[in-house]
Amino acid sequence: MSVTTHTSADVSSPEGLIRLGTAFCDAKILLSALELDVFSTLAAKPLTLAELSDAVGLHPRGGRDFVTALVTLGVLEADGDRYRNSAAADRFLDRGKPSYSGGFLERANNMLYPAWTHLTDALRTGEPQVKGKDGDIVAQMADSREHLDQFLAMMDSLNSQVAPKLAAAFDWAGRTDFVDVGGARGNLSALLLAEHPHLTARVFDLPHVAPAFDDHMKRLGTQDRISFTGGDFFKDPMPSGQVLVMGHVLHNWSAEQRLGLIRKAYEAVEPGGALLVYDRMVDERPADLVNLLISLDMLLVTHGGSEYSVEECRGWMTEAGFARTEAKVLSNTDSLVIGHREG
Numbered sequence: 001m002s003v004t005t006h007t008s009a010d011v012s013s014p015e016g017l018i019r020l021g022t023a024f025c026d027a028k029i030l031l032s033a034l035e036l037d038v039f040s041t042l043a044a045k046p047l048t049l050a051e052l053s054d055a056v057g058l059h060p061r062g063g064r065d066f067v068t069a070l071v072t073l074g075v076l077e078a079d080g081d082r083y084r085n086s087a088a089a090d091r092f093l094d095r096g097k098p099s100y101s102g103g104f105l106e107r108a109n110n111m112l113y114p115a116w117t118h119l120t121d122a123l124r125t126g127e128p129q130v131k132g133k134d135g136d137i138v139a140q141m142a143d144s145r146e147h148l149d150q151f152l153a154m155m156d157s158l159n160s161q162v163a164p165k166l167a168a169a170f171d172w173a174g175r176t177d178f179v180d181v182g183g184a185r186g187n188l189s190a191l192l193l194a195e196h197p198h199l200t201a202r203v204f205d206l207p208h209v210a211p212a213f214d215d216h217m218k219r220l221g222t223q224d225r226i227s228f229t230g231g232d233f234f235k236d237p238m239p240s241g242q243v244l245v246m247g248h249v250l251h252n253w254s255a256e257q258r259l260g261l262i263r264k265a266y267e268a269v270e271p272g273g274a275l276l277v278y279d280r281m282v283d284e285r286p287a288d289l290v291n292l293l294i295s296l297d298m299l300l301v302t303h304g305g306s307e308y309s310v311e312e313c314r315g316w317m318t319e320a321g322f323a324r325t326e327a328k329v330l331s332n333t334d335s336l337v338i339g340h341r342e343g
């Protein structure tokens with residue numbers, strides 16, 4: 001596999017190499033700003049350094065450097081002696097807005113950042129580096145409503161970007177329904193229905209996700225059009241439908257488990273129907289590095305999960321019985337593989 005270099009760092013000089021090797025400082029400045037609620041605070045109104053420090057609790061020792069670094073990184077802007085969010089930070093990093101996309105970054109701060117400090121150990125051993133329950137995403141989600149909501153918000157920040165592409169990449173016109181396997185609180189399903197109002201949807205996920213699904217559907221006003229079936233896709237049959245969607249699910253599991261899930265999905269897809277799998281597949285697009293990093297996230301935080309290639313996914317579908325497969329690029333990060341079942 002050839003991999004495109006995809007970094008803005010100049011790696012041809014000692015300075016460039018040092019810059020690349022300390023890029024974690026940039027990341028941590030952004031993650032701390034989110035943790036300190038800098039963006040939600042400045043969304044209300046621009047503030048001076050003293051006002052902002054007061055509002056979010058910055059010690060004078062680091063405050064000026066921190067805020068100036070946020071300006072240099074392009075997420076804050078200075079206007080006289082006041083600071084305000086950049087347009088993108090205001091739209092995507094203010095918790096008060098429906099367009100908030102910081103869920104994944106919150107998780108990066110709480111779980112991934114500490115796990116990445118043990119990358120060398122993971123590379124030597126192949127073992128995840130978050131211990132006990134912390135390394136078990138499903139157990140963590142079942143742990144408390146707060147954890148569940150945090151995970152669901154993180155997933156929604158990613159699936160919201162996929163949904164419009166998925167709505168356009170498949171011929172939904174000739175279908176009446178779909179099942180979203182591992183569909184969480186139904187966010188992607190609701191966005192697909194907004195684009196294709198003739199469809200009905202059913203979300204299949206673990207039973208403890210049901211209350212969060214109900215609340216989210218009420219919030220979106222889609223409670224009459226999307227139903228929820230609780231179950232375990234390793235133990236229970238999947239609900240059948242014309243189309244099954246499985247997104248950001250397979251990368252959590254080993255290759256053997258993925259094939260098992262695709263076989264199960266094949267049984268649930270009605271004849272003439274299709275299975276749609278989207279994930280951050282690793283292939284030769286320029287954004288490959290992003291997906292390779294996510295694949296290493298999987299090494300660090302799951303038991304056996306990793307990103308996989310489009311060709312591997314097509315192979316599993318063929319092995320499971322799908323008569324024809326096709327692949328599409330959804331975005332810089334996500335690919336779609338479609339398995340068509342014979343009519």
Ligand SMILES: C[S@@+](CC[C@H](N)C(=O)[O-])C[C@H]1O[C@@H](n2cnc3c(N)ncnc32)[C@H](O)[C@@H]1O
Pocket residue numbers: 138141155156158159181182183184185188204205206209231232233234246247248249
């Ligand atoms: C990474 S999330 C993906 C959510 C959503 N499809 C998306 O694209 O954002 C994986 C989902 O699979 C669900 N899941 C995990 N194990 C499951 C199981 N054994 N049976 C059913 N659902 C499961 C989780 O609860 C979670 O909602």
